[in-house]
Amino acid sequence: MCRHLAYLGEPLAPRELLVEPPSGLHRQSWTPRMQQYGTVNADGFGLGWYADGDEVPARYRRAGPIWADASFADLARVIRTRALVAAVRSATEGCAAGEEAAAPFAAGGWLFSHNGALAGWPERLDALAGLLPPAELLELVARTDSALLWGLVQHRLRAGAGLGEALAGTVADAAGHTTGRFNLLLTDGRALAATAWGDTLHHRSLPGRGVVVASEPYDDHPDWTAVPDRSLLLAGPDGITVTPL
Secondary structure (H helix, E strand, C coil), X not given: CEEXXXXXXXXXXXXXXXXXXXXXXXXXXXXXXXXXXXXXXXXXXXXXXXXXXXXCCEEEEECCCHHHCCCHHHXXXXXXXXXXXXXXXXXXXXXXXXXXXXXXXXXXXXXXXXXXXXXXXXXXXXXXXXXXXHHHHHCCCCCCHHHHHHHHHHHHHHCCCCHHHHHHHHHHHHHHHCCEEEEEEEECCCCEEEEECCCCCEEEEECCCEEEEECCCCCCCCCCEECCCCEEEEEECCEEEEEEC
């Protein structure tokens, strides 16, 4: 299992969301409060963010636990960004290790993260993988269930689907071929989409600043709202909407 978080809004330092809160993503790597599957998230981590004037996000990913990376604290302190995705990883059994397997994944102007697992990986997912053209299957960034889902999301995005449509369609494909937990997170730096399917998801508005979407709250503020299971969340300049999947 994993934990992830996304932010959209006014410029801030990632440290404000990931490190400083009492139960921020940094702490969730060893003491998650709501994680139902697995106990620690020490199999890698990543941060993706957008710089003003550049639609292609930057990323910082490592294969080890976030608490063991001496450079991360400095990076999270000095960056300023209007949009970010961050994740800490607990690897699914049978999935590849390494930096390439750590979220967020990226292509063009998109950032993507998966919090969950596909049952039957990898032996019983040939039909799901077969939904991708062979060339796209060969381009998967890692031998993981998350990378397969990212390939399916990219296929829809490249065909012209919007963020929410791409996630909803991919979850429908996954649920049609296997069981599992399909909490997906996707942004283009201007809007974001997320699904709750099998695990926790929450959102919170920061007045005058922006919106946060996260696997679990990073503090006990009463403004956090739980997203119902099997739902699609969309967030952007016009606010947040949640609809059933």
